[in-house]
Amino acid sequence: LAKTTQPISMDSYEGQEVNITCSHNNIATNDYITWYQQFPSQGPRFIIQGYKTKVTNEVASLFIPADRKSSTLSLPRVSLSDTAVYYCLVGIRYGQNFVFGPGTRLSVLP
Amino acid sequence: DTGVSQNPRHKITKRGQNVTFRCDPISEHNRLYWYRQTLGQGPEFLTYFQNEAQLEKSRLLSDRFSAERPKGSFSTLEIQRTEQGDSAMYLCASSEKEMGGVSAGQETQYFGPGTRLLVL
Numbered sequence: 001l002a003k004t005t006q007p008i009s010m011d012s013y014e015g016q017e018v019n020i021t022c023s024h025n026n027i028a029t030n031d032y033i034t035w036y037q038q039f040p041s042q043g044p045r046f047i048i049q050g051y052k053t054k055v056t057n058e059v060a061s062l063f064i065p066a067d068r069k070s071s072t073l074s075l076p077r078v079s080l081s082d083t084a085v086y087y088c089l090v091g092i093r094y095g096q097n098f099v100f101g102p103g104t105r106l107s108v109l110p
Numbered sequence: 111d112t113g114v115s116q117n118p119r120h121k122i123t124k125r126g127q128n129v130t131f132r133c134d135p136i137s138e139h140n141r142l143y144w145y146r147q148t149l150g151q152g153p154e155f156l157t158y159f160q161n162e163a164q165l166e167k168s169r170l171l172s173d174r175f176s177a178e179r180p181k182g183s184f185s186t187l188e189i190q191r192t193e194q195g196d197s198a199m200y201l202c203a204s205s206e207k208e209m210g211g212v213s214a215g216q217e218t219q220y221f222g223p224g225t226r227l228l229v230l
Contacts, residue, residue, distance in 0.1 A: 034218070043114070043201045043221025044153065087152055100152025 004088045009105040018075045020104050022088030025069050031091035033064060033071045038085045038103070047086075048073070075106075083108045112136060114222035116202050122228045123192055130188045131225045135204030142185050143219060144177055145201040146170065153201050159185060192229045199224040 005023040036044040061074040085103040145153035161182035179185040203219040
């Protein structure tokens, strides 16, 4: 199971682009990379998932370099409502390998 | 709203009492998960069901904890003889089994709002 490392916290201002990088040096060949967002007193919410290169949806973009040893979640033009904890998960299989680390606590300031 | 629902949202109990939480997954999802989350930490896996079969249990799940999913639909998590260390948010999630096999990480779990338990 690939271990992930991400910053504990980040601050940003409204309207800025935020990039959160996750390191996963021992990612396996078949592993996907998934990001979840969690607001206080709510369950985590799926944001985006990718395997390689770039994935974009209406919420975020996910950049994955060729060696796949890291990934970057990019949130364009953040607002106050993007203040949350963001979790990077790698090598998820169903069951108890669905492992959340402490995540990155993003604070968006006015 | 057809998302995952959990009841109750909040529960306060005294040490030694039993508590039961309920989770209603998204209707077409056959996998159901329970997690526990304490302040400042990510969710920790407790157990998971494929339909009515409980397939995995974490070593975090002591013998005071039991989970059921009798008809493969809703699930209950019971904690007997609660302890103050059981105070946490209990999260339920559901997912749909991918057809044709699942590569690592392709499954997406949908979480409920959680039940916050406080043991006094």
